[in-house]
Every structure is written in C-alpha cells, then in structure tokens.
Amino acid sequence: MNSGTTAGTNLDTVRRHNLSTVLGMVHREGPLARSALTHSTGLNRSTIGALVAELVDLGLVREREPETSNRVGRPSPVIAADGRVVALAVNPEVDAVTVGVVGLDAHVHRRVRYPTGHVPTAREAAAIASAVIDGLRPELTAASRVVGIGVAVPGLVREEDGVVRLAPHLEWAEEPFAAELAEATGYPVVAANDASLGANAERLFGAGQGAADLVYVNGGASGIGAGVIVGGRPLTGISGYAGELGHTLVNSAGVRCHCGAIGCLETEVSQRALLRVLGLASADPDELSRALGTAVAAGDPAVLAEVDRQLGFLATALRNATNVFDPERIVLGGFLGALHELAPERLPELVASQALAASAETLTITRAALGSDILMIGAAELAFAPLLASPSAP
Structure with missing residues (x-):
C-alpha cells in the first residue's frame, strides 16, 4: 500500500x-x-x-x-x-499612481495613470490604486479570472511580506503597502522593487530575450533603479535589495542624495533636470522622449549640454556594472533609454573607454523594448508567479 x-x-x-x-x-x-x-x-x-x-x-x-x-x-x-486570465499591476511614483490590467498572454489590456500633483503617502497610494481598480471592475467582470495584484515599488521592498523598507523619493519607510492594498481591494498582493521587475520583464519579453546575464537600469520620476540577471536568474541579495545602481558613487564632489550619501548616480542623472532644461513641468516617458528628440534635433545648446553631462555620469555607473557583473547586455529603460537613443554610439564608446577591455568587448547596450508597459508587465509577472508554478492549484 x-x-x-x-x-x-x-x-x-x-x-x-x-x-x-x-x-x-x-x-x-x-x-x-x-x-x-x-x-x-x-x-x-x-x-x-x-x-x-x-x-x-x-x-x-x-x-x-x-x-x-x-x-x-x-x-x-x-x-x-488565455488573455482573459489577468493580473493587476500597480506602480506608485512621486507624481502619479499607475494601474494596469495584464493578460496571461502578456498583453496589457489597460493602463491608467492617475496624476497626484504631490508625493503620495503609502496610504494615499493604496487608496488611489483601490479606487482605480474599483473603476475597472466592470471590465474585470469580462475576465475569466483575476489572479491578484503585483506592485512595482521604486525602493527597497522586503521580499517575504512586501513591506517597503525605504523608498527615498516617495519618503516611505517601513510601510506595509502590500498589506494595505490587499485590505483595500480584497485581492492578494505581492510587491517588489520596480527595476528588478523591469529586468525580468525585459528578459522574458523584451530586449533582454536570450541573454542569461544582463543589467537593466531604469530612470523615472522616482529616481534610478536597476535589476541584475545572472545566469538566467534574478540577483536579489539576501533580503531582495540587490541592484541599487542608482546609489553608486559617480561624483565624489557631488551633492547629498536622498539616501544620505554624496554623489550618487541619481543625483547627477535625473528626469527632473531634463524636464527643467526642456521647460516642462512633467511628462510621461513617451512625451519626454519626443521632447528630447525635438530639442536635440533643433540644436538647443542647453539641452545638448545637459544630455552630454548626464551621459558622462551614466557611463561611469555602467562601467562599474560592466566590471562587476560582466553582462552580455545592458538594457536602459525610462528616460535613460531616451538619452541613449539620442546618440546610440556615444554611451557604448564612453563605457568601453573606461571599463575593463575583456568585460566590455562583448557588451551590448540597448534601449528597453517594452516601453511604457514594462513595469505593468513586470509587476503582473509577480502576481502570475504562483499560477505559473502550480496551474492546477485551487
């Protein structure tokens, strides 16, 4: 027996x-x-x-x-x-909360960006996300199944329970955001660092396909984050905090960062500085990319100077990433991808001139392929993970 x-x-x-x-x-x-x-x-x-x-x-x-x-x-x-099986995706930032509906076929059915006009607290962001999801419920009734919510957070997220340990630009610390959102919506919620989720999304569906070793670096309103894939597996660290390239030193004579250190990458390379020289109060990634392209094509000296300055500091950070991780590919998302596209040959040249020759000789630097959908797809993957691991589980 x-x-x-x-x-x-x-x-x-x-x-x-x-x-x-x-x-x-x-x-x-x-x-x-x-x-x-x-x-x-x-x-x-x-x-x-x-x-x-x-x-x-x-x-x-x-x-x-x-x-x-x-x-x-x-x-x-x-x-x-079946694209009728969906996950919800949430991305809180300093100026908006974005909610998406993503099918199991990796198709983004809807993306709703709710501008806040100020930096939202964790409680406000949870309430906004819940309200947007409530507004989407008529559409969700057409779904055959809603597996839950994945959250892409611009900060350090404890893997085991989704507590946001530190999100400097959001001014969040020790916030149980996943638990608050679960209580507000009634759905199971899982949260992780936004750049790590972006790295996974690009590895599976975007510019990182086929690369077992890659570094994804994302730039947005909430700063710069990175995700690292080593041997086909995400590099998370013991608590899920690995990959914070935005807080690597690029200018020892620089200014103090939100994190408390001097001269971090995100103090020198920022979306805010680009918006300032463009004369814009705000812009989503696509709008910023178009505005930069127009200004550079017109030969705007202030924009050209700022772009060149930021590319120089970005190259220093990518040199460090190249030397440390020896990646096959570096994928740039958000405004960093837009910067790279303005002069596609410039950044590889700068990195190659500074990095160890053996590490840089096979390196490719490219723009993320998933565009504005990247964090929606990345966060959805987090929610889909239990289903993909055990499809027949109740």
Missing part, C-alpha cells in the same frame, strides 16, 4: 511539473503548435495532448486550428495562453 501511494504521489508531482512547464512556455513564448511543445519538452504526443486538455479545462490556455499551411500532413493545433 505504501509503495502504491508513493508511486501515485510521484506521478502527480510529475504531472503538476509538466503542467507548469507547458503553461510557462506558451506564456513566455506566445502561441505554440502542439508539435513544438512535444519537441521542446521531449514528452510524447499523447502526454502533451492530456496536459493541454487539462490546461484548457482549467481555463488557462486556448487551443485553435493553425493558419493554412503548405506542409504535408495534418497541421498541429496551436496552443495560446
């Missing part, structure tokens, strides 16, 4: 693992032919058929006939993640 119980348990464990593998593949790679799943997993056709049927019954994938093909033989059905 004990032997039979063990065998049954092992078979169930294998089945659950295989369900997770198949769902993860169609989630990350998009619609796949059933034959491709058979080839990639090494499982036989009948096993893949049974796994797909179970995922269809669970409402997690859809199966459809393929497009017309000239190939000989019966075409293989196509399996796709």
Whole structure:
C-alpha cells in the first residue's frame, strides 16, 4: 500500500511539473503548435495532448486550428495562453499612481495613470490604486479570472511580506503597502522593487530575450533603479535589495542624495533636470522622449549640454556594472533609454573607454523594448508567479 501511494504521489508531482512547464512556455513564448511543445519538452504526443486538455479545462490556455499551411500532413493545433486570465499591476511614483490590467498572454489590456500633483503617502497610494481598480471592475467582470495584484515599488521592498523598507523619493519607510492594498481591494498582493521587475520583464519579453546575464537600469520620476540577471536568474541579495545602481558613487564632489550619501548616480542623472532644461513641468516617458528628440534635433545648446553631462555620469555607473557583473547586455529603460537613443554610439564608446577591455568587448547596450508597459508587465509577472508554478492549484 505504501509503495502504491508513493508511486501515485510521484506521478502527480510529475504531472503538476509538466503542467507548469507547458503553461510557462506558451506564456513566455506566445502561441505554440502542439508539435513544438512535444519537441521542446521531449514528452510524447499523447502526454502533451492530456496536459493541454487539462490546461484548457482549467481555463488557462486556448487551443485553435493553425493558419493554412503548405506542409504535408495534418497541421498541429496551436496552443495560446488565455488573455482573459489577468493580473493587476500597480506602480506608485512621486507624481502619479499607475494601474494596469495584464493578460496571461502578456498583453496589457489597460493602463491608467492617475496624476497626484504631490508625493503620495503609502496610504494615499493604496487608496488611489483601490479606487482605480474599483473603476475597472466592470471590465474585470469580462475576465475569466483575476489572479491578484503585483506592485512595482521604486525602493527597497522586503521580499517575504512586501513591506517597503525605504523608498527615498516617495519618503516611505517601513510601510506595509502590500498589506494595505490587499485590505483595500480584497485581492492578494505581492510587491517588489520596480527595476528588478523591469529586468525580468525585459528578459522574458523584451530586449533582454536570450541573454542569461544582463543589467537593466531604469530612470523615472522616482529616481534610478536597476535589476541584475545572472545566469538566467534574478540577483536579489539576501533580503531582495540587490541592484541599487542608482546609489553608486559617480561624483565624489557631488551633492547629498536622498539616501544620505554624496554623489550618487541619481543625483547627477535625473528626469527632473531634463524636464527643467526642456521647460516642462512633467511628462510621461513617451512625451519626454519626443521632447528630447525635438530639442536635440533643433540644436538647443542647453539641452545638448545637459544630455552630454548626464551621459558622462551614466557611463561611469555602467562601467562599474560592466566590471562587476560582466553582462552580455545592458538594457536602459525610462528616460535613460531616451538619452541613449539620442546618440546610440556615444554611451557604448564612453563605457568601453573606461571599463575593463575583456568585460566590455562583448557588451551590448540597448534601449528597453517594452516601453511604457514594462513595469505593468513586470509587476503582473509577480502576481502570475504562483499560477505559473502550480496551474492546477485551487
């Protein structure tokens, strides 16, 4: 009897693992032919058929006939993640709270940016996010399932419970934001550092695809953060605080940072300084990118000087990242991506001239591919993680 119980348990464990593998593949790679799943997993056709049927019954994938093909033989059905299964994403910043609805197919259905006009407290941000989600509930009724909320926070977030230990620009410290948002909305909430989530999103769906070792650096209204992928795995540190490149030293004669140190990267490279030379009070990443492009094309001397100054300090930080992590790729998001695009050859030249030659020789620096959706997709991945790990769990 004990032997039979063990065998049954092992078979169930294998089945659950295989369900997770198949769902993860169609989630990350998009619609796949059933034959491709058979080839990639090494499982036989009948096993893949049974796994797909179970995922269809669970409402997690859809199966459809393929497009017309000239190939000989019966075409293989196509399996796709069901976009009606959604996660909510929340990103609090110094000037707005953004809420998104993201499907299991990695499609951003909605993104609502709610300007605050001031730096919101944690309680205010939770209330704003809850109100926006309430406004989205008529749309959410069309979803077959809402798995929960992922939060991208511009600061240090304790991995185990979502407490924001420190978000300097938001002026938050020891804030149980995830718990407050869960209480306000009734959904399970998981929170993590925004740049770490952005790194994962770009690795899975954007400019970081195929790179096992990359550094993602994001610049926004709330400063500069970074996420590091090493050997295909996020580098989190013992408590989830790793990757704070925004607080690395780039100017020993600089000014004091929110964190208390002198000359941090984000004191020298900032969205606020760019907005000031452009004569803008505020702008989302896309608006800022367009404004910078227009000003540089027009030869505005103040803008050109500020862009060159910021690229110089950014190169110092990226040199350090290159020497320490030896990445294959550095991906720049937010206004940092816009800076890089203004002169795509300038930053690689600056980094290569300063970094160890062996580390820099194979390095690629590129702009993030997911644009304004990046933190929505990254935060949603956080909420989808339990489902992807155990699709058949209740």
